[in-house]
Amino acid sequence: MPPKNRFWEFFEKLENNEARCRTCSKIIKTCGNTTNLKLHIAKMHNTLLEKRSSENTVHKTGAKKNQTRRHS
Ligand SMILES: [Zn+2]
Secondary structure: OOOOOHHHHHEEEOOOOEEEEOOOOOEEEOOOOOHHHHHHHHHHOHHHHHHHOHHHOOOOOOOOOOOOOOOO
16 A cells, blocks of 8 residues: 555545546646645645644744853
């Protein structure tokens, strides 16, 4: 069994490295990976991702650097 990528939840796997979008029924060529699936979701159905990744919003804070003075 191929590893389940979360993007496959939005697509139905077809033959010849193609996938059909469950949302808009468009046929996407996968070329054996999920890059095109990712792009399609990001472009066309961005809201699908926002709903799922709502818990994963991590804001990076700039780390403060403590500068130590040199005593000569
Ligand atoms: Zn679609």
